[in-house]
Amino acid sequence: MTDSRGVLFVPYQDTLALLSVEDALRICEEVYSMHARGSVVWSSPASFKLDVAEGFNNHWHVKSALLKDIPTTGVRLYNYYDDGVRNTVGDLGCTRYIVLSDPHSGEPIAVVDEHWSYAIRSAAAATLACKWMGPRNPKILGLVGIGTMGTNSLRCLCTMYRFEEIRCTSRRPETRAAFARKWSQALGIAVVPKDSIEEVVRGADIAVGGTTSSDVVSREPWLKPGATFISLARRELDPAGWSKLDKVVIDSWDFNMLQGEFKRMIEAGQFSRAQLHGEIHELVSGKKKGRERDDERILIHTTGLVSQDIALAHFLYRNALDKGLGTWLPRARGVTSEARTGERSTT
Secondary structure: OOEOOEEEEEOHHHHHHHOOHHHHHHHHHHHHHHHHHOOEEEOOOOOEEEEEOOOOOEEEEEEEEEEOOOOEEEEEEEEEEEOOOOEOOOOOOOEEEEEEEOOOOOOEEEEEEOHHHHHHHHHHHHHOOHHHHOOOOOOEEEEEOOOHHHHHHHHHHOOOOOOOEEEEEOOOHHHHHHHHHHHHHHHOOEEEEOOOHHHHHOOOOEEEEOOOOOOOOEOHHHOOOOOEEEEOOOOOEOHHHHHHOOEEEEOOHHHHOOOHHHHHHHHOOOOOHHHOOEEHHHHHHOOOOOOOOOOOOEEEEOOOOHHHHHHHHHHHHHHHHHHOOOEEEOOOOOOOHHHHHOOOOOO
């Protein structure tokens, strides 16, 4: 429903106070339930991209969906820099907004900065699957990559489990050492920096791959019996090892097939839809079983669903309204027939 005051802009700083980790986990699970009910309508095409490499290394991505259960329509747009060395997709300096409108009238209701909601959604949408696929009582968590995705995965998983040890690694020794000091103090448990990825993954009950690398990062033989590996991007776990795991679950087969790395793995015959245990919404709805044995090795892989981003943006909008936060932007009013048609009067 539109507001007579105009269009509400919810800036980044406000979103930090309006959306908690627990909120994000709950909303992402609710959206998986929407998918199970078939109440999410996708745009066609599902994703629009404008990538200009030479001279710019600039990337525009636009996605949208209508969520009948809320109801709301949202369009998510983001623009970032990536030259193969530096990638700003998770930085506060890149463009990230969701535009919300009333699906009954098409009128605008809000523009929401999604830097925080995107960051926490990327982790929450994957880690919540541990409710069905995680180990019974995990003690050791391994973080491969400690940037935005790794840090937020830690935040999410610490609402679900009490770990005895957390291992972490990153490209730079000083970065992982600082991360370990900070989170050891914050959590009151041992956070141990490691020099290699293998040291982090071997022996971990839950391991999270959240890097910006386009290369294979972790290997299947490193996963012990009973381990759950959470893959948040590209090729976090060697594609050659997917078929050797007991169960693989993903957020969406169709949306993963839009990703080059995933599609090439399928076309190369390394993995198939028949080998997929299910999509996460099938776990949430009870259509598919979760972990059935303590020794199962399980992969959770997500590419990200804009439906969850839009639901989080709508939550932020409603919460901002309730708390009197955000800035009102003026709407177009007193529209003439010339403005509606885009034509000038000839009289």
